[in-house]
Amino acid sequence: MLSLKKYLTEGLLQFTILLSLIGVRVDVDTYLTSQLPPLREIILGPSSAYTQTQFHNLRNTLDGYGIHPKSIDLDNYFTARRLLSQVRALDRFQVPTTEVNAWLVHRDPEGSVSGSQPSSGLALESSSGLQDVTGPDNGVRESETEQGFSEDLEDLGAVAPPVSGDLTKEDIDLIDILWRQDIDLGAGREIFDYSHRQKEQDVDKELADGVEQEDTWPGEGAEVLARNLLVDGETGESFPAQVPGGEDQTALSLEECLRLLEATCPFGENAEFPADISSLTEAVPSESEPPGLQNNLLSPLLTGTESPFDLEQQWQDLMSIMEMQAMEVNTSSEILYNAPPGDPLSTNYSLAPNTPINQNVSLHQASLGGCSQDFSLFSPEVESLPVASSSTLLPLVPSNSTTLNSTFSSTNLAGLFFPPQLNGTANDTAGPELPDPLGGLLDEAMLDEISLMDLAIEEGFNSVQASQLEEEFDSDSGLSLDSSHSPSSLSSSEGSSSSSSSSSSSSSSSSASSSASSSFSEEGAVGYSSDSETLDLEEAEGAVGYQPEYSKFCRMSYQDPSQLSCLPYLEHVGHNHTYNMAPSALDSADLPPPSSLKKGSKEKQADFLDKQMSRDEHRARAMKIPFTNDKIINLPVEEFNELLSKYQLSEAQLSLIRDIRRRGKNKMAAQNCRKRKLDTILNLERDVEDLQRDKARLLREKGVPRWPYGSRTSVFIFNCLLLLPPPPPHLSGSGILFRLTGVR
DNA sequence: GGCCACTGTCATTTA
DNA sequence: AGTAAATGACAGTGG
Numbered sequence: 069m070l071s072l073k074k075y076l077t078e079g080l081l082q083f084t085i086l087l088s089l090i091g092v093r094v095d096v097d098t099y100l101t102s103q104l105p106p107l108r109e110i111i112l113g114p115s116s117a118y119t120q121t122q123f124h125n126l127r128n129t130l131d132g133y134g135i136h137p138k139s140i141d142l143d144n145y146f147t148a149r150r151l152l153s154q155v156r157a158l159d160r161f162q163v164p165t166t167e168v169n170a171w172l173v174h175r176d177p178e179g180s181v182s183g184s185q186p187s188s189g190l191a192l193e194s195s196s197g198l199q200d201v202t203g204p205d206n207g208v209r210e211s212e213t214e215q216g217f218s219e220d221l222e223d224l225g226a227v228a229p230p231v232s233g234d235l236t237k238e239d240i241d242l243i244d245i246l247w248r249q250d251i252d253l254g255a256g257r258e259i260f261d262y263s264h265r266q267k268e269q270d271v272d273k274e275l276a277d278g279v280e281q282e283d284t285w286p287g288e289g290a291e292v293l294a295r296n297l298l299v300d301g302e303t304g305e306s307f308p309a310q311v312p313g314g315e316d317q318t319a320l321s322l323e324e325c326l327r328l329l330e331a332t333c334p335f336g337e338n339a340e341f342p343a344d345i346s347s348l349t350e351a352v353p354s355e356s357e358p359p360g361l362q363n364n365l366l367s368p369l370l371t372g373t374e375s376p377f378d379l380e381q382q383w384q385d386l387m388s389i390m391e392m393q394a395m396e397v398n399t400s401s402e403i404l405y406n407a408p409p410g411d412p413l414s415t416n417y418s419l420a421p422n423t424p425i426n427q428n429v430s431l432h433q434a435s436l437g438g439c440s441q442d443f444s445l446f447s448p449e450v451e452s453l454p455v456a457s458s459s460t461l462l463p464l465v466p467s468n469s470t471t472l473n474s475t476f477s478s479t480n481l482a483g484l485f486f487p488p489q490l491n492g493t494a495n496d497t498a499g500p501e502l503p504d505p506l507g508g509l510l511d512e513a514m515l516d517e518i519s520l521m522d523l524a525i526e527e528g529f530n531s532v533q534a535s536q537l538e539e540e541f542d543s544d545s546g547l548s549l550d551s552s553h554s555p556s557s558l559s560s561s562e563g564s565s566s567s568s569s570s571s572s573s574s575s576s577s578s579s580a581s582s583s584a585s586s587s588f589s590e591e592g593a594v595g596y597s598s599d600s601e602t603l604d605l606e607e608a609e610g611a612v613g614y615q616p617e618y619s620k621f622c623r624m625s626y627q628d629p630s631q632l633s634c635l636p637y638l639e640h641v642g643h644n645h646t647y648n649m650a651p652s653a654l655d656s657a658d659l660p661p662p663s664s665l666k667k668g669s670k671e672k673q674a675d676f677l678d679k680q681m682s683r684d685e686h687r688a689r690a691m692k693i694p695f696t697n698d699k700i701i702n703l704p705v706e707e708f709n710e711l712l713s714k715y716q717l718s719e720a721q722l723s724l725i726r727d728i729r730r731r732g733k734n735k736m737a738a739q740n741c742r743k744r745k746l747d748t749i750l751n752l753e754r755d756v757e758d759l760q761r762d763k764a765r766l767l768r769e770k771g772v773p774r775w776p777y778g779s780r781t782s783v784f785i786f787n788c789l790l791l792l793p794p795p796p797p798h799l800s801g802s803g804i805l806f807r808l809t810g811v812r
Numbered sequence: 813g814g815c816c817a818c819t820g821t822c823a824t825t826t827a
Numbered sequence: 828a829g830t831a832a833a834t835g836a837c838a839g840t841g842g
Contacts, residue, residue, distance in 0.1 A: 682820085705830065735820060737832055742819090744833085 684728045691721050693728075700725050701732030 685697055694715050
């Protein structure tokens, strides 16, 4: 069980340190609203904020779920308070060396980490401990903090080894342990995976229900979590009642989140983020905001008019947006790489398709690479710059952080927020093989569902290319049934003289080997190649060789193989639609009988082909019909009658021939009918998708206001969103799109 | 043996 | 009226 003390100690302490280092003044009280998730909840754990904004986070990284009020360790708590007092001393820059080294690696080249925000500073203090944050009386110290911090940082070149000050060895050890936990554990997914942690613990039976609920989706609404919030008697702090997470993991999670915040909050001189976070919320357009009730940080991501309680509906809408085919998703994901550079959002948050989840995002690395340099990308200058030109602003590994390089592994939070093209050139050809920086935030299913193509299409994606891709994928389906695409639809192929050799190589070779089909192919036959005639089936007196299925599916596979040739990934696709003809039969039809073939094998082959014949063919052969079923079926009426007149046929033969003709035509008609049905279904499906796309576009245009703030603020809020729990399973997959939609 | 997809066939309607 | 096409329904077949 987590102890509240440790929770507060490790979580709030680090966050406080973080903010103090950043120079951001945080007036937490302003966020303690009843409706909106307060900042402290973001810091401390779940509340209504979590449920209202249902984003994927770092697997409940910031879960206060691990805290149980009955498990408070008072000793640790007092230790926490003592440490907090040390936090207050941070503005005097007395921070343990290890901490500062880890957090302050990169600085904004323009030296705008915090010095340009004179009003920004950390006000996270409380006489009682942690929860009370007073605002006005901290201004002096804030300025001191930020100035000294900024200057020192600049002098130190992004590494600011502070003086350990008067911290006791125990404190230093504690802090060091915290860091080592992060580092040693590698911030692996299991650390942040709530379910994983849950397995490692003996959860109270009484809490089991709540735990399970949270496991699926931590709270469906504000009320759900509100019920789970308890108030600490001493501090008055609200905290979750459930304690599913281990204390170490919670500490790490908080630490990760705090570092994430830190990494995204350089707040340079041009940073749009208000110095006082409360001012941010005030600046956020909120039409329905009642007096005294402030929006939370996340509210700007929502529509200005919608309350956070409409999030469920928003998720539903988003899900409707995302019900796209995987094909489209792939296309869209690819498109995003080509997003116009003018859109920092789509540029920065574009996703590589098919990227596996990377939950193992080490925020140490974020601190290293993503602190200020990386996030200078989001400075206003960079926003206006093309993506390619921003590459120089993204040195992922600071040159003077070798000591940290040894600690931090390959993945970098900078990469988390910056697609590959941002780290180098604006690679328009960035394909799925590129590492997905944001993939770590996404489920694969999410990637499948995200209809980012909507954005891309609206922003200049070539619709022709899209349609082309669609067609290509369609062709791969083996049944490209859209008759409009078919150059040789059955109706037209009726008059086609060479339809029997239309598509597949096997069919062409087969028809070439067919001497019978050539005779009436000029007469409008649809290509019933009588393979049997080339296979020494003289005993079948002409009424054999009817291979309707073969020719039929050859015609149905109207796709031009050359179309596939332009798609390397489809080259291997062999379109053999002669599936109702045994491959061996095709082979036997294509290849001349081997000389070594004996009489027995020949008879075998004849028997096999005999089995391949249709019933009408058998009947025709039995009735000794002097011409093939192909002719019977496909000849025009006049020619058919003329043909009948040439022979002296019995009444039974004539009846059979007419039946064969009728059935044969009906069979083709049935095939056409089914094909049309399928076409209709596919077209309807496509229409539905189009409508969904339109709906998504309209929703974006209507419901999501343009983000009025700068990219740095967006990044900050974006990262705050990362701290939120994932959406419920039935809404899984919409988180990142929502971010993309909201944070522009 | 049941299920399912595919196919052929029949009956009927429509052009 | 004859023909072809379309289509629903049913049955056979094979996986």
